[in-house]
Amino acid sequence: MTKVIGIDTGGTLTKIAHLDAQGELQYVSFPSNDLQAVREWILAQGDLDEIGVTGGRTEQLREALQDVKTIHYIVEFEATLKGVRYLLKQQGHQIDECIITNIGTGTSVHYMNGNHDVRVGGTGIGGGTLIGLSTLMTGITDFEEIRTLANVGKREHIDLLVEDIYQGMDTPIDGKLTASNFGKVGITEQGNQPVEDVLATIQGLVGEVITTFSIQYADEKKTEHIVYIGSTLSDNAHLERVIANYTRTKKHSPVFVGDHGFAGAVGALLNIVEHAIT
Template sequence: MEPIMKMGIDAGGTLIKIAYRAAESEEVMEYIHFPSPQIREAASWIKQHAPEAKVCITGGKAALLQSCLSQHDVSTIVEFDATCRGVQYLLQDVEGAPEAFVLTNCGTGTSIHYADTNKHYRLGGSGVGGGSLIGLSYLLTGIGDYNEIIQTAKKGNREHVDLKVSHIYEGAVPPIPGDLTASNFGNVRTDGSSTRDIADLLASVMGLVGETVTTASVLAAGQCGVSSIVYIGSSFVSNELLQDIVVGYTKLRGAEAVFLENGSYSGAIGAWLSL
């Protein structure tokens, strides 16, 4: 078996994402991730599977992971450069891919960028992201496992928790679509009679995160005069509900949402490409 020669790693606040090719002759990328608190396990896996590989690391925990890989030839790369490079790489496989777009990375937190074929720069961000999804879900329901959160949220109904514009206008014609959320969690009554249904609460957390991230992204897109928003980040992994909320709300606001297969590995791919 050929040894693995290159490894690109995005060591983020929540997950360490790794991209590599099983052999130099292979075209396809392989992917694996570890929870960031298990950084030692990640380092052991790299030492075991790619003892000779050149490694390029990006992300907030790059220096920490580098310190665990003293036997390796390790370089680091600026997170936003790596992420944008990885996104451009993945966009090659997308038919009708946009040339200029807003890039929204919904990781632990959310970072929003402008990108085209020549340049990219950061527009801003929001502390509301995948970390909020887990933190709020846990505080409200006691469920802290990501997969359990996303599976349970699918069964929920936001009607009892969120206040829609049509709820406020009560039969009158609203000036904006009545289906829009007027207030996330705004339909909760404080007399104790409100829903305590775990699925409803988790669905509403998903709505809060998805709509906040989308609102910031469409405003950013308007500011730069583009209509496509590429959404990446592990918060969308296996999470159709969050994707649906983001797609629907982006469309309603007159923009187009693009999701990339393996988009959560963009930073790791960009790091790999820089080797």
Template sequence: MNNRVGIDAGGSLIKIAYEENGILHYRKQPISEMDEALGWLKLISSNKSIFLTGGRAGKIKAKLFPESEIVDEFSSACEGANYLMRKEGLPAAENSLLINIGTGTSWFKIEGEEYNRVLGSGIGGGTFMGMGRLLADSSDFANLVHMSASGQRGNVDLLVKDLYHPEEPPIPGDLTASNFAKTEAINASSRADKMASFMNLIAETITLLTVQTAALHGIKNVIFIGSTLAGNKPLQDSLAYYCKMSGLEPIFLQNGEFSGAIGAMLR
């Protein structure tokens, strides 16, 4: 793969995977810095074949790399995830559900070498960033993740234990009865509290869709990839908690946000 470069140009980020001296390297930048990233790539890729995937692949091909090849983004994500599974010493993703949480979220059923997209949702990292601007007046991903980790969503969400107080609830009390339902307390809650609540809403929504899709296809193993999970321990922890509670076995792939770029390069 030394003579190949994979580029995944999505809605929020541009991700690049390339190999040098047997070592796989990764680079990502906001889509607003695409010209800078691709200018750098043009300098190092004079003898390399370029493989593009993602929604902006056509624009990049026309503008900078006319000899490049465009690869289907869904198969690229699945191929790249299988590569990372093998690299981490995990069994191949056979009879599994692959969930790619990028700007939006896609679900893929993997059976051996067969990949089928079975569901999609507009809930994802783009939603998190947009609501971060509305709720916390910030568009910095790392800052919003930090806020969500430090906030108390119980100051915003109506929890099961709130409904049953002072009685003991029949299910875990920290589960959500209604998101953002403490209407009288919301104005007094902090930005961190609001972001903690919204991060949990994303996790709950994605988990519910995952549980229903997995049940429909008789699957227990679920694999999570995507840029929204990178450096986002609060989301990973919540997804793992809710999936295990629902009888699913979640796996979070290291460098999973580069699955599309890796898959394009492998193709």
């Protein structure tokens, strides 16, 4: 069997997809600012036939791997879509048409219809924003700590809901919707909030902006499903809840594929497998 791997070198994380002896997909990731560790991991794999690469930091990876192997480049969006199609199918989702929102360091939104796909937009609000705002507001920099604390935090003393504004009146829209992320703080002047509540609210902001954005494209394309991917969702139950609830409120169906952080790496891997076959 030929031994191949796919690597997606993103702004924050470098994701690797490879096949074990049984032909099952396996994953590993490294910080993109430690490409030496990626190099060592690759060298430890022994004899590789080919490496598929994608992602915005591919050039830095190429430099680190100069002497290593034949490298096949595939552009990021093509790799991502290839990987998403594969993962959807593998996990039993029969979705032919959808919006795909990739919450990486920043966020990229795509529209897929059968074999056709196009990048429809993006926003700078993403996983990098989550880490950046969390660091500035709470001093916590570690993703795992952020997602764990956010999961037990409450947003009710920081976010302003529609029903908080329309006191004692019927609300023109769902009263439980956020009227203003962080908006209650300025009104109540309660500046001191528990760290977990601040983190939950940051994550609420990031999740709601991204969902709002994705829904607009889903409405425009008249498509039901929105598939959310990217490592920002990794074991991140709170972010998933924020996104799923809001997407459903807006009458669309959220879809989360397992291994969602690795779609690009899977695409880069599939690209060389196909290349080897044809």
